[in-house]
Amino acid sequence: MDCERIRREELMESYLSHRLDEAASDELETHILGCPECSLFLEKLQGVRDGLEERAESIRTIVTKPRAFRFWWQPVAVSVAVILIVSFGLLRWRKAAKNVEESSVAGKSPQPTEKVAQAPKQNAPPGPEPELSAGGTPKRQVNEGQKPASRVKMTPKLPQSENSVVVASSEGNAGATSTGESVSTPRNAQAKDTGSLPPGSAVEERPATVAQNKAPEDATDPAHIKLTSAQGVELFQIGDATAAPFTFSGSRMFAVDPKTGPAAKSHPGGGPAPDTGRVLFRNGMTAYLEGRYGDAIGFLQSAMQTDKKTDDINFYLGVSQIMAGHPQEAQIPLGKVMALGNSPYLQSAHYYLGKACAQQMKLSQAESEFREATVLPGRLTADSKVLLARIVTLRTQLEAK
């Protein structure tokens, strides 16, 4: 580590905000001890931070007011998106119904199109029976409403209540729900007119599939109460996770060999590294740093086979699961880190498990995880406190309902 890199990558600011991982912090501190310029820079930054802390309240007061008006357009945008989705679905269903009608009138067996097959039996006009599977149950087509795994990465699952409508978006608010009486919702619409909704549309299929998948695990959890649009966004932001930092700099024994690349081993003795688990871990972390979380999970799970008690493997496996959009899978590896008790990853494990729980709408569990993280030593204390306060506020709002 050198002064240039510290300035370029703003490592000192990250260090001061407790956002550097343990290995990088160690390296930076060793550098600071040997470098008068960097130690002076750290002192100055601490001075800036102290000054900011003194003014924190006034800064927060000033800036929160205009924010209320900044997002006035969001409800409008959500409404427009809902109308577009419903209209598009309706159009598709009508086309499908027309096709079936025409083919039955012509007395021909229609070509089984995707649209026809998706129509539920009770809503379908007279026509051919849906294709049956071996068990005698109708084969279901792939749900259009389900996005591929790559599209749901880092997207917390938000509640699907009867009055909520999913707003499809590839941006940060993907999956956010909107509730409003003026909006025509899938189930309400179906209750009014069973044939008026497009059976194959994403809008109709979401409640059927997602609601079943999200069987309430915690019946007392207020998350099952309907969320308003703002609360949905708030829950999304609480559950939104960024990958935990990691650098290879701390583990010199496995430093990247410039000649043979990151996957090669470069332990002091030369030749193959004796510890296969560590090599797999390194490969996993290379994939992790490149954002290939699926690959990272594979490597880390393999590393677990040889090195089951290593907390770093479990921790980064858990984080990778969250980043890959499988928050429910993160509980086991993160739980193992916690079971170790005295681990440097203990606070981070609670913090990320809290995020995973928030993504699964387990608000009470998320709250307890964030609460644990606030009392443990580490770099995520400030973050955990903020998230804890936000989730407590959200739960209070929901309980008040």
Added chain:
Amino acid sequence: MTMLAASTNGVQSTDSDKAVSETKFFMDEGTANPETNAPADLAARIASGEQAAEEELVQTYGRRVYAIATARTRDREIARDLTQDILLAVIKAARADQIREASKLEAFIQGTAKNLINNYFRTQKRRSETGLEAVNQPTLDSVLESEAAERRRLVQQELQRCSQLDQQILLFSLVDGHSLAEVAKRLSMSHDAVRARKSRLVRKMTEKFGSVSRR
């Protein structure tokens, strides 16, 4: 600033801790000359019983250790106590010639600092004052105190000149500990815009305290 040397003149091992605890480590780094005192030499000189070397170690590293302890604990009072403990532990180890790689003295100090700070967090209480009760507590160096006050004044002055948005960016990133991405999201700005603004502000504010030369 010869408290350490004066206190350890008697070579009484029981007085050694006392001597270190009395040491004022907040002195201006300008008086120490780390370039001419390689860490390896320093450790070797302490091991050979040279008391001036102990003083040099405290002068060279005291303030830096304090900065690290402050960054980790975010409490200057606790950091001050921890700095005493850390320096004491390092000098004790050096005296007993327990620093295996003298050339890596800084890494040794860092490791000691990390362990003691983590121990503090585990116990969640300030270290026992036993053994130091009879000793005069180190008075806060007046230079450091006035320097800190001057810095606070300059920071306040500069912050008042900044726009509200700039103040927010600094607050969210340096005090609340949010990443740039989180700050950008919160302020509905692009990541690059936040990064550029933050870098400019940090540079501007730190340069107000004197030019920081780069290696």
